[in-house]
Amino acid sequence: xxxxxRAVSLVCAACALAAFxxxxxxxxxxxxxxxxxxxxxxxxxxxxxxxxxxxxxxxxGPKHASLEQCDIGLGPGVVKGAYTVLPKYFADTGKVQDxxxxxxxxxxxxxxxxxxxxxxxxxxxGPKRSPMEALVAYITSESRGIPMHVSVSRPEEKEAYEIGxxxxxxxxGPHDFACATCHGHPNxxxxxxxxxxxxxxxxxxxxxxxxxxxxxxxxxxxxxxxRLNDCYRQQRFPEPGxxxxxxxxxxxxxxxxxxxxKYNGPAVKR
Amino acid sequence: MADxxxxxxRMEGDLVEVKVLMAHEMETGLxxxxxxxLVPAWxxxxxxxxxxxxxxxxxxxxxAVSKNPFLSFRFRGGKPGDKVAISWVDNHGDKRTxxxxxx
Amino acid sequence: xxxxxxxIAALAAGTALVVAGxxxxxxxxxxxxxxxxxxxxxFHSRGQATLDRLDQDEVQxxxxxxxxxxxxxxxxxxxxxxxQLATVKYPADGDYLGDWKAGEKIAQTGKGKQWNEKPTAxxxxxxxxxxxxxxxxxSYGTIGxxxxxxxxxxxxxxxxxxxxxxxxxxxxxxxACSSMPRFGYHGILTEQQIKDVVALLLDPKSPVNQ
Numbered sequence: 001x002x003x004x005x006r007a008v009s010l011v012c013a014a015c016a017l018a019a020f021x022x023x024x025x026x027x028x029x030x031x032x033x034x035x036x037x038x039x040x041x042x043x044x045x046x047x048x049x050x051x052x053x054x055x056x057x058x059x060x061g062p063k064h065a066s067l068e069q070c071d072i073g074l075g076p077g078v079v080k081g082a083y084t085v086l087p088k089y090f091a092d093t094g095k096v097q098d099x100x101x102x103x104x105x106x107x108x109x110x111x112x113x114x115x116x117x118x119x120x121x122x123x124x125x126g127p128k129r130s131p132m133e134a135l136v137a138y139i140t141s142e143s144r145g146i147p148m149h150v151s152v153s154r155p156e157e158k159e160a161y162e163i164g165x166x167x168x169x170x171x172x173g174p175h176d177f178a179c180a181t182c183h184g185h186p187n188x189x190x191x192x193x194x195x196x197x198x199x200x201x202x203x204x205x206x207x208x209x210x211x212x213x214x215x216x217x218x219x220x221x222x223x224x225x226x227r228l229n230d231c232y233r234q235q236r237f238p239e240p241g242x243x244x245x246x247x248x249x250x251x252x253x254x255x256x257x258x259x260x261x262k263y264n265g266p267a268v269k270r
Numbered sequence: 271m272a273d274x275x276x277x278x279x280r281m282e283g284d285l286v287e288v289k290v291l292m293a294h295e296m297e298t299g300l301x302x303x304x305x306x307x308l309v310p311a312w313x314x315x316x317x318x319x320x321x322x323x324x325x326x327x328x329x330x331x332x333x334a335v336s337k338n339p340f341l342s343f344r345f346r347g348g349k350p351g352d353k354v355a356i357s358w359v360d361n362h363g364d365k366r367t368x369x370x371x372x373x
Numbered sequence: 374x375x376x377x378x379x380x381i382a383a384l385a386a387g388t389a390l391v392v393a394g395x396x397x398x399x400x401x402x403x404x405x406x407x408x409x410x411x412x413x414x415x416f417h418s419r420g421q422a423t424l425d426r427l428d429q430d431e432v433q434x435x436x437x438x439x440x441x442x443x444x445x446x447x448x449x450x451x452x453x454x455x456x457q458l459a460t461v462k463y464p465a466d467g468d469y470l471g472d473w474k475a476g477e478k479i480a481q482t483g484k485g486k487q488w489n490e491k492p493t494a495x496x497x498x499x500x501x502x503x504x505x506x507x508x509x510x511x512s513y514g515t516i517g518x519x520x521x522x523x524x525x526x527x528x529x530x531x532x533x534x535x536x537x538x539x540x541x542x543x544x545x546x547x548x549a550c551s552s553m554p555r556f557g558y559h560g561i562l563t564e565q566q567i568k569d570v571v572a573l574l575l576d577p578k579s580p581v582n583q
Binding site: 159162163164165166167171172173174177178180182184185187188189190191195233234236237238239240241244246247249 | 401426515
């Protein structure tokens with residue numbers, strides 16, 4: 001090999017290497033996207049939606065009542081579009097509530113379950129699956145195609161939003177992390193995973209409107225409540241209470257940032 | 271009892287396209303739980319599909335099929351209004367049958 | 374729970390009264406206080422992730438205060454960096470360079486300090502989550518700058534080793550409100566582990582410098 005040939009082949013090796021680098025990254029994303037398209041039409045989350053619809057109509061608890069008279073935001077029994085107005089202030093509890101918090105309320109008041117019974121096995125998997133994820137999958141699926149329009153017109157709602165915003169930027173713990181560390185800047189990646197900038201309406205809409213999601217890695221439907229819980233685990237924070245006011249406040253901040261985005265869940269996630 | 275399947279069956283030209291989602295754990299028998307114990311194998315072994323009672327598909331499955339499996343197939347000879355029934359039996363002997371009407 | 378509701382109601386009334394004066398300032402301050410109170414009410418200790426982790430130190434307080442609006446004012450940033458530099462405990466043996474192979478493993482794992490993990494388990498640095506390091510690892514994040522060829526471009530001298538040691542130990546000593554965890558200051562990584570990470574960046578044989 002003469003020097004020129006060698007130089008050329010070296011350059012080409014470098015090209016190939018660089019091309020491979022780019023290719024390997026984008027192909028991972030492409031493969032995930034391909035899988036999403038394949039199962040997207042037939043999202044296993046539909047199994048949760050079916051189960052959830054049955055649970056919604058099934059009499060349960062000491063009062064042997066279904067949830068069909070539950071007011072989840074648009075009046076008793078209205079499921080269509082209800083998820084797009086949550087979180088929301090409810091006069092009967094005097095609180096701003098997200099979907100899961102509201103379902104707990106209805107299980108208590110309509111069905112006579114205790115809070116412990118209503119929240120048993122939340123985030124469960126397999127045989128320990130709870131009714132909550134199925135109910136959330138069903139209710140959210142009834143909002144597909146409807147734009148998010150969460151209101152902050154009441155002072156309680158405005159307050160929840162402001163508190164949620166403070167929580168989003170709150171740095172603490174042994175790693176000094178806040179939600180904003182990963183989700184407060186544009187165009188970032190953690191490993192190969194794109195990080196939505198949840199302070200930006202476009203990213204917030206895309207992220208928020210696709211939860212709950214069927215997580216392929218877990219074979220389960222996980223809700224926004226679970227997503228936030230898992231973020232706090234990775235932030236090295238203590239654990240936020242399930243369906244608590246704190247989680248609702250943070251959800252309120254994210255939901256308002258996503259206003260205007262067409263709801264498109266439950267989706268398929270990695 | 272196992273959760274119901276989601277079945278869609280519709281005409282595509284002179285073929286019937288069937289899409290099925292099944293709710294099943296599909297444990298391989300190789301996975302360990304959080305305490306390090308092996309989770310015993312538990313998976314769908316046999317799948318059959320019938321159209322108006324006549325078998326149009328029979329399959330033997332193993333632990334390599336994913337959790338909550340998705341099955342799609344096409345067959346000839348069905349028409350709108352016919353009943354497509356899907357049945358599965360797992361290695362525990364649990365079984366489930368669900369039905370859909372061809373549209 | 375009822376207590377909290379009442380307090381918020383009272384607070385809302387209070388805010389209404391001062392609305393004419395300094396509404397924005399007051400409501401932001403109140404929201405901050407309410408957010409902390411709400412988290413303390415609704416979060417709970419789980420495993421090693423105890424509730425006191427919600428208590429902020431000076432750095433976390435300052436960086437939270439300016440997180441929404443942007444950077445810390447210059448004077449305050451200088452002051453914070455000086456104070457944090459004083460917290461760095463350098464190795465007693467004066468040797469900063471460990472084993473880059475061990476460093477690569479530390480860079481790959483993000484374990485440690487989470488509520489689902491044993492407190493005794495050794496933590497990782499998870500460097501690849503945010504930084505490009507060795508060229509062969511394609512799965513790297515972009516939250517921090519690329520560190521590929523770090524030593525090759527910056528030099529391998531002892532001063533550089535000492536700087537990298539201190540930077541990993543406490544990044545706030547050099548960049549106020551950096552997103553990077555204070556690995557030494559918070560005891561996430563041991564002295565030896567930090568030395569190994571220094572070697573990953575500054576050993577001429579490390580794949581980072583190939």
